[in-house]
Structures are given as C-alpha cells and as structure tokens.
Amino acid sequence: MEDHNLIVILGATASGKTKLAVSVAEELDAEIISGDSRQIFKRMDLGTGKDLAEYKMGDKAIPHHLIDILEPGERYHVDAFKNDFFNAFEKIRHQGKIPILCGGTGMYIYSILQNQPFTAIPVNEELRNVLEHFPKEELVIKLQAEKTSIEIDKFDTSSKKRLVRALEVVEYLKHNTLKHLERPVIKPIIFGLKNQTEVTRFKILDRLEKRFKNGMIQEVENLLAEGVSAETLIFYGLEYKFIVNYLHGNLSFDELKLKLGIAICQYAKRQNTFFRKMEKDGVIINWLDASISNNLLKQEILEKVLT
Helix, strand or coil, X not given: CCCCCEEEEXXXXXXXHXXXXXXXXXXXXXXXXXXXXXXXXXXXXXXXXXXXXXXXXXXXXXXXXXXXXXXXXXXXXXXXXXXXXXXXXHHHHHCCCCEEEEECCXXXXXXXXXXXXXXXCCCCHHHHHHHCCCCHHHHHHHHXXXXXXXXXXXXCCCCHHXXXXXXXHHHHHHHCCXXXXXXXXXXXXXXXXXXXXXXXXXXXXXXXXXHHHCCHHHHHXXXXXXXXXXXXXXXXXXXXXXXXXXXXXXXXXXXXXXXXXHHHHHHHHHHHHHHHHHHHCCCCCEEEECCXXXXXXXHHHHHHHHC
C-alpha cells in the first residue's frame, strides 16, 4: 500500500460491494467508510439495503463509518459527506490502518476522488424555481453567456438538473468567494464490480423479495408513525417513494413489486452510466467480474494492493 492510502470499492446496487469490502477489510485490518447517500440514516435499514449483518466476519465486527449517523428527516448533501469522509479518513490513517471507501453513490465517491470545491456552494431555491421553467437548450445559452472566471466546459451540462446547478454555482461566485480548505492528499486505488445486465436484474429482484419478506413495508409504516413526513420519505429514494404510494392506496401490492423492481433496475443502469462518466474524466477503475466468488474477488484486490 505504499503507493495508495485509500481503497475504493464501487458498483451498482446488489453487486456485492459490502460483502467484498468487508472480506478485504478483515484481511488487511482495515476500516470501511460508507459511500452511500441513504445509509447514514438510523432506522432506515431495509429501504436503503443497509445489510448491517454483512459487517461481520464470523464473530469479528468490521469497523465502519458514516452509517446510522443521522435521524430520519435530516438533510444531508455532498459537502457534508466530504467533511465526514475526511474526518473518518484521517482518524483511520492516524490509527495506522487502511480506509476502504465502499458505496454506489457515484456523486459522493466522485467528490472525493476529484475534490470538487463547488460542492460547498449552497442550494439557491429561489434561483432554481426560476430556472426550472426554462428548457434545457435555453439553460445552455444562459450558461454560455455568463462572464465567469470558470471555464464553461468544466461544468457537466449533460442534463437540465446539472445545468441548473452550474448556473447556481456561477451566480454564487458573482457575490461570494469560495473558501479554500486544505484536505489530505488522496492516493486511491479503485475497484469496480460489474455484472451482466440479466444477472444484475435477477439479483435486484431476488434481494427485493427478501426485503419485502423481512419487513420493508413495516419499516416505512414505522417511520411515518414516528412523524417523518411522506414527502421527506419520497425524497429519500425509490423504495420509500413506491411504498408510500402503496400505503396511500395508489398501488396494489403486485404493482408495487413490479414497478419498484423495474425502477431499481433502471437506477442500477444510471449508476453504471455515472461510473463510465468518471472514467471519461480520467478516473481509473479496475473492473472486476462480480459473478465470480467473493474469495476470488478478494484475492484479485489483494494482489493489486499488496504488490
């Protein structure tokens, strides 16, 4: 590990990231930092696919960070994740251990690898409400017309949402100076898990069935009962959005299972698209075949890490 101070294990949902990260961590006496935007919330376990039982190897618990750190209903964002990540990273390194960043939230992982300063710029709801009414083409023209010290081609303009964010950044920097934060130097080695589309689909649907049987609907009912609003839960992602609609009588149980399964498969596809974008931007990902055994995958990682 002389050339690297961080191992990253990424992949789409149901690819086996956590299980692999835990087995590698056990072998290297490492600690895991979660790179998942939803597993930070307490009591949101089945809906986020938290799999807390996987953070054990036999009787040995594998230390992990950024899981169960906030109450449901609290808001979290990329810059908060970056601050929490670097706190955990420095703590682990201070103990002489290796940090393993494991997750599927591409934007969170990308923010660490690229150390993007603009994540600290707050949301401007008023500006967003105005820009939301413009078509994508007009937003492109607006961005190109802006006089800014930032090169326009540095922004991701692939979607309307990202164009709005780019204009939000430009507007903020007209009136504010972005503080420069000294961060630890990250020297990562990155591994990605990839499956064939049909294998991914099977694993997603099989896992979804198990989560239903283990009480995922009851989990959402409990969150609503303790005062977390339906609107907030819907904001937290697909499982919560569809189950809330089911509980409100808008979907039958069969419709819930079918539509949620399709939506998660589509989400996995978007995750893989984001990882390919990271590669286009210069991030080197060592892709592994997720269909082979966990032990062989672990050996592949150890061979690269320890040589």
